[in-house]
Amino acid sequence: MFPEDWPVGCPPEEATDANGTYFLLIGSDPPNPDGKDADARSKCEKKGGDFCNDCDCCGISVFPNIHDARAQYHFNRRWCSEKLAKRIWCFVASASLQPAHGVVRVIGGEVETHTNWWPQKDLDVKARCGLFRGCEPTVM
């Protein structure tokens, strides 16, 4: 079950059960729910606008391997700024996601394996953060 306030048709039918290890860029070690790690939706909602109705806005960006997570960090650092990247994406953590945790779909973008993870309704941001362990600095 997914949150009722998500747009109609979200998550998309093409998304499949999460099943495997995924990597997440975060800003603190361990992941901090108050720091908005693993929580894209609240930021989108506060900003408002049509984007809030975009299904991707409800998902969380994860990667199937650490190399690609770091490649995304590298792009974000170049695109946004070094300071922002070091502040909010300075760690990479991994979780073994199971079907009970939600569904995933590769959405691509700057890194081909960029995957959206739509968590189940009962998995609040604190529980999501609790799944991710093994933090290490994004930049060696």
Place this chain on the structure above:
Amino acid sequence: MSLWIPESETTSTDNFGAFTPADVIFDFGGPRTFTLIALDGSLLLAHQCDEEDGQAGFLVTPVTADRIRHLKAGDAGIYDTLNQEQLWYVVVGETERPRVAYRIAFGDVPAECLPDPTVTLKKTAAKSSPASGPVPDSPLALILKANGPRIGELSVPTSVVKATASGAYSSLKRIVDHLSRDSKWGTMSADWWKQFYDLPAHGFKAASFEIRFGWPTPREESAKATDDEEQSRQQIIQEISRMLEAGIKWCADPNPDTLPGVDREEGRVILEAIEALSPPQSGSYIEEFHVGGGLIRLSRPVVLTKATRKQIKLRLDSERSPTAEDILVAGVIEKVDRGLQQLTVRRVTQSVLLGKTSTSGGNKNGLFPEYEFAYEEEYSEQVLDALENESKVYLFGRSRPTGMYTLLQLLKPPSPQTKNPDNPPK
């Protein structure tokens, strides 16, 4: 670290309204770059560059719909788009609504709060015309100028010419060899890959010796490239540019605890490439290389000195020592993939793993598994010779994350008369 606050006076936030995105251009964990419609009806671009303690800093500038189209298509950069006379810095709070705004000049923004001058949206950059590189406004890919007190208009020693040309060649080849081993590019011929490091020289200047290299051009036999090949070609040029810039930036502030690039292997490759672009420490003519061209579009001049080379060497030496897993294998090369430049060693009689543990006896039958090595073109002749002769060779290599080894040295045993000492002909 605290949120950057400009020294300029504040201005009203009224015109920014609720700061609601109209069109999101870059989203990662929330909208980071987006347009918004100001209360006066003008189109603005907002770009997040800082965040601290629940506050976020955005650079905001007027923008045209046409510019946004180019930004999305990947043929305009975010840096140039923000570099406008009319620029604000807007701080939004927990509610994502503007709290305070400053009228600023682009030059006031700290470098660490600015995007990279060369970055574009990669996902659409591949759709750009095949003729364009990462910086289509530059006619030259790379300019390498050797400076030194003894280099003048009529006194350019051949060694300077050689060092300049081979510096560019070796540097790019190091990067291209690394990229070519990534299976995502498919199977491309060695000749196809060569275009990226064997660049056409478009001109020379002798006052301080300079070689001007053009963009990679497909060789005649592969001139009719498919769309996929052209797309790969553009992406590879982008990758080369990214790696060179990362290396140059590292050299400007060389931290012995870090490496440039996205991972350790890439970091080593980048430093080796920049090392090749730096003046040789042994020569007495070249004091510094000035590096320019479309592959490297940094806002400041790039000068690589002998000191640069020394710093890189120290960093690479520390990287290569104790933690590296080097291996020495004695055996017969039985299989070679010339396209991928990979070989398989079988009939192994000795294998010594250096760095962590040592093995020398194989399994209970005294047999070892087969080993796979990736090799660079300079070893091609030796590798093919060993394959043809089925002769026992010694291979010295370094482990890679894939389980394969990178060939560092290939030696024949001391007795050349013995064709195959482990399996003599009947």
